[in-house]
Amino acid sequence: MTVDELDELRQTAMRQWDELHSKPHVTVGNATCGQGVGALETLNAIHDFLTERGVECDVVEVGCIGMCYAEPIMSVSLPGMPAVFYGEATPERACEILELHLLSKKPVAEYALGTVGEGSIDGIPNLFETPMMKRQVRRLLSRCGFVEPTNLMHYLATGGFDGLEKALSMEPSQIIDELRRAGLRGRGGVGFPTWRKWLTCIQTPSDEKFVVCNAHEGDPGIFVNRVLLESDPYSVLEGLLIAGYTVGASNGFIYCGAEYPLAFERLTAAIKALERVGLLGDDILGSGFSFRVWLVKGAGAYVCGEETALIASIEGERGMPRARPPFPAAKGLWDKPTVVNNVETLAYVPHILRHGAEWFAEYGTERSKGTKAFSLTGKVERPGVIEVPLGMTLREIISELGGGSSTEKRIKAVQIGGPGGGCIPESMFDLPVDYESLAPTGAMMGAGGIVVMDEDTCMVDMARHLIQFSQCESCGKCVPCRLGTKQMLAILEGITEGNGNEGDIVLLEEIADAMKVGSLCGLGQAAPNPVLTTIRHFRDEYEEHIRLHRCRAGVCKALSS
Amino acid sequence: MGLVGGELERRLEEILGAFCGKRSELIPILQRIQNEFGYLPEDALVKVSRFIGVPEAHVYGVASFYEQLRLRQLGKNIITICRGTSCYVCGSSKLIDEAKSVLGIDEGETTPDLKWTLETVTCLGMCAHAPCAIVNGKVYGKMTPEKLVSIIRAVEGGRRS
Numbered sequence: 001m002t003v004d005e006l007d008e009l010r011q012t013a014m015r016q017w018d019e020l021h022s023k024p025h026v027t028v029g030n031a032t033c034g035q036g037v038g039a040l041e042t043l044n045a046i047h048d049f050l051t052e053r054g055v056e057c058d059v060v061e062v063g064c065i066g067m068c069y070a071e072p073i074m075s076v077s078l079p080g081m082p083a084v085f086y087g088e089a090t091p092e093r094a095c096e097i098l099e100l101h102l103l104s105k106k107p108v109a110e111y112a113l114g115t116v117g118e119g120s121i122d123g124i125p126n127l128f129e130t131p132m133m134k135r136q137v138r139r140l141l142s143r144c145g146f147v148e149p150t151n152l153m154h155y156l157a158t159g160g161f162d163g164l165e166k167a168l169s170m171e172p173s174q175i176i177d178e179l180r181r182a183g184l185r186g187r188g189g190v191g192f193p194t195w196r197k198w199l200t201c202i203q204t205p206s207d208e209k210f211v212v213c214n215a216h217e218g219d220p221g222i223f224v225n226r227v228l229l230e231s232d233p234y235s236v237l238e239g240l241l242i243a244g245y246t247v248g249a250s251n252g253f254i255y256c257g258a259e260y261p262l263a264f265e266r267l268t269a270a271i272k273a274l275e276r277v278g279l280l281g282d283d284i285l286g287s288g289f290s291f292r293v294w295l296v297k298g299a300g301a302y303v304c305g306e307e308t309a310l311i312a313s314i315e316g317e318r319g320m321p322r323a324r325p326p327f328p329a330a331k332g333l334w335d336k337p338t339v340v341n342n343v344e345t346l347a348y349v350p351h352i353l354r355h356g357a358e359w360f361a362e363y364g365t366e367r368s369k370g371t372k373a374f375s376l377t378g379k380v381e382r383p384g385v386i387e388v389p390l391g392m393t394l395r396e397i398i399s400e401l402g403g404g405s406s407t408e409k410r411i412k413a414v415q416i417g418g419p420g421g422g423c424i425p426e427s428m429f430d431l432p433v434d435y436e437s438l439a440p441t442g443a444m445m446g447a448g449g450i451v452v453m454d455e456d457t458c459m460v461d462m463a464r465h466l467i468q469f470s471q472c473e474s475c476g477k478c479v480p481c482r483l484g485t486k487q488m489l490a491i492l493e494g495i496t497e498g499n500g501n502e503g504d505i506v507l508l509e510e511i512a513d514a515m516k517v518g519s520l521c522g523l524g525q526a527a528p529n530p531v532l533t534t535i536r537h538f539r540d541e542y543e544e545h546i547r548l549h550r551c552r553a554g555v556c557k558a559l560s561s
Numbered sequence: 562m563g564l565v566g567g568e569l570e571r572r573l574e575e576i577l578g579a580f581c582g583k584r585s586e587l588i589p590i591l592q593r594i595q596n597e598f599g600y601l602p603e604d605a606l607v608k609v610s611r612f613i614g615v616p617e618a619h620v621y622g623v624a625s626f627y628e629q630l631r632l633r634q635l636g637k638n639i640i641t642i643c644r645g646t647s648c649y650v651c652g653s654s655k656l657i658d659e660a661k662s663v664l665g666i667d668e669g670e671t672t673p674d675l676k677w678t679l680e681t682v683t684c685l686g687m688c689a690h691a692p693c694a695i696v697n698g699k700v701y702g703k704m705t706p707e708k709l710v711s712i713i714r715a716v717e718g719g720r721r722s
Contacts, residue, residue, distance in 0.1 A: 036687045036702035068689030220645030223686035258629045259685055299588055300629030302683050316587035318626040375688060377647035383689035415646055451646045451688070465649050473683065475626075 001278035002286045003165065009277065010156045017157035022079055024057050024102060028089075029073040029145055031064035031230040032262050033223070038090060039072040045091030046074070049098050057102065063231020065145025066385035067132060070113055073145070076101045082117035084108075085127055116146075132382050132401050137363055137371045140348055141387045144231035150269040152277065155234040161279065163350030167242045168287040172202060175246045179349070181357035183369035188214060188305075188342030189417065189446040190522075191368070191435040194349075197339055200329035201247040204337040209249040212333065212340045213240050214310055215256040215263065218302040219418030220469065222449025224373040225343040227385045229256070229263035232347065233270040237293065239346030241284070242353060244291045247339055252291060255310050257298040267295055302473035306521045307332075307340040309475065320477045321521035342447070344373060363389035368434035372445075378414075378452035381406045391437070395429035398452060409454035413537070417446025419466045419473075420526025422533035423459060442533040444526075458555035459538040460545050463531045464492035470527035481524025484515040488531060498558040500546035505535055572597060573605055577612050587613055587623055591630050600631040628683075636671045636678035638716055640664075640709075641695040645684030651691035657681065659706035663713055677713075 028043050070087030077083035084107045086097055100106045107121050114127025147154035179195035186192045217225035240252045256264045271293050274280040282290040296314050303309045304319040311333050313319040332338025352360045361369045368390040377383045381403030405411045413423045422443025431437050471485035488511055491504050512528030519525045544550045554561035576593050580586045594605050601624050610617040624630045642656050664677050671678040687693040690702025696712050
């Protein structure tokens with residue numbers, strides 16, 4: 001495909017997009033989260049309704065808009081009126097909405113979440129003015145819930161491949177400079193500057209180089225990447241293409257966790273579509289740059305989210321990490337220089353190329369630029385996926401966007417950053433969320449999973465649960481992690497079963513120190529964090545368990561509450 | 562479900578025919594075999610080791626390392642309960658306890674009559690609808706112990722009729 005052909009395809013795409021929006025149409029959010037609460041049943045009911053009534057109307061299966069609490073979500077658009085998004089659209093309710101809104105042109109305020117587009121409708125707020133949306137800055141998520149994920153024309157009509165086209169007209173050094181000025185840091189949790197990783201790969205001489213997308217979002221309690229992969233897979237592929245061009249790789253790999261079958265399916269379809277039009281293959285856009293993408297399915301090992309373990313897994317080995325340095329950017333897949341980037345990082349790259357570094361850096365803090373997607377779950381009124389400027393406080397995220405506690409109980413803490421993150425007490429919710437600011441709590445932002453806990457959660461039991469997870473998932477290669485998690489788990493089980501001893505807390509801290517210093521990879525180094533942060537912020541709960549045999553949350557069955 | 566040696570052989574040949582025998586193909590090959598047979602029969606592992614030219618121990622090492630590769634036959638029906646953090650906070654342990662007691666098996670086990678397998682998974686990424694479970698490929702959000710039992714009963718009832 002040449003630049004001119006792309007342009008032509010883009011024009012067609014925009015025409016089709018306008019055509020779609022000039023006619024009545026219905027959308028249904030069809031990602032895994034929607035499917036889990038009946039989106040497919042709703043979709044079937046909508047098709048049946050339209051067939052029965054003999055109504056011709058486009059039904060577009062879109063991705064996830066992030067308001068997961070209200071799923072299944074559908075929208076109805078009529079010409080001359082803004083689209084209306086409806087929540088909890090069960091099959092019955094969907095038919096009622098179609099009857100009233102689509103057929104009788106009477107939007108149903110009672111079920112509406114909000115309107116999108118020009119104009120207003122009495123009694124229905126603008127969706128982007130509602131509490132969950134108002135303070136979001138949706139850049140990365142801009143297409144999520146609005147386009148058909150695997151439809152290349154939808155992607156092209158919404159600015160898709162502008163970034164690649166721009167990139168191909170630039171020198172790799174200019175792209176590196178753009179990313180450096182933007183200040184994009186890895187969204188997987190560590191926050192390493194993306195440009196620096198790419199530059200290392202460029203500067204390492206080799207006959208072959210690789211780029212890898214880490215789509216193994218193993219952290220429990222986070223699903224940002226899943227939403228992106230299922231709702232806007234092309235943006236990840238475009239980011240991977242730009243990375244490949246920049247570092248001089250002609251092969252890219254996407255390592256997708258087996259837990260995400262729908263993401264895998266949509267990536268497969270998106271790759272095929274790009275191959276078909278020649279946006280993957282030889283001499284892309286007449287630039288001389290050739291690139292192929294290989295989709296690799298994980299086989300269920302949490303540790304494979306660690307980059308060296310992920311590389312081992314692609315090579316067909318057990319997914320065990322190795323010591324770094326050398327970092328993969330210098331010596332990675334089959335010992336060649338390899339850039340490994342997170343889904344969210346790569347998905348952001350085309351936006352930055354398209355809009356420029358200054359646009360990206362408009363939001364965020366001094367050291368943590370840009371916006372970031374977070375998943376908000378647990379005991380919160382409005383769980384879902386949000387995108388906010390880095391530096392927003394936990395309180396703003398949980399109270400304003402999340403709507404506070406979903407129970408009558410008080411919110412006690414959050415667990416943030418996956419099993420290696422930590423627990424932050426409510427008293428520290430005024431800290432901004434970015435790469436550095438949470439350090440005083442002992443926790444870290446990580447990949448952006450926020451799990452809200454109320455007074456029904458026992459913090460000692462939560463620490464036990466998370467250590468049990470890390471113990472299960474430890475690959476067993478290095479001693480501090482393999483034995484440390486085992487011993488910590490044994491002590492925590494003792495405490496939660498009423499067999500705690502004075503001195504257990506000190507012992508836990510000692511083991512934690514050894515693990516942090518001695519473990520080979522991030523899993524073992526971070527595994528003690530939930531224990532250390534709960535000891536730091538909820539020491540009284542540990543002491544009650546050990547001395548009084550009391551669990552105030554009533555979770556530990558062997559103890560009194 | 563017992564496979565006659567010749568039949569296993571033939572289907573394996575067919576699967577391996579689609580690969581070239583590179584070391585990096587090991588996991589995709591095992592995934593394909595598992596798709597075909599539901600698990601990884603021992604004879605298949607031996608054959609794969611010869612096909613790729615690696616020791617049997619290496620194939621076994623990889624097959625036993627990954628949670629989703631299975632060395633034993635699974636039940637006809639599979640329940641997978643998410644034990645991710647959000648699901649845990651929202652009560653997934655009650656689901657696991659209920660399933661264990663109704664089916665009379667532990668996590669990772671299969672009933673002796675090969676009807677049911679109970680598994681847990683690290684995270685399905687459906688955290689907004691915690692707690693979540695998958696029964697025979699269908700995902701369910703906001704699962705309760707009662708709902709889970711009624712799904713199990715419905716599957717059993719359906720099979721009898």
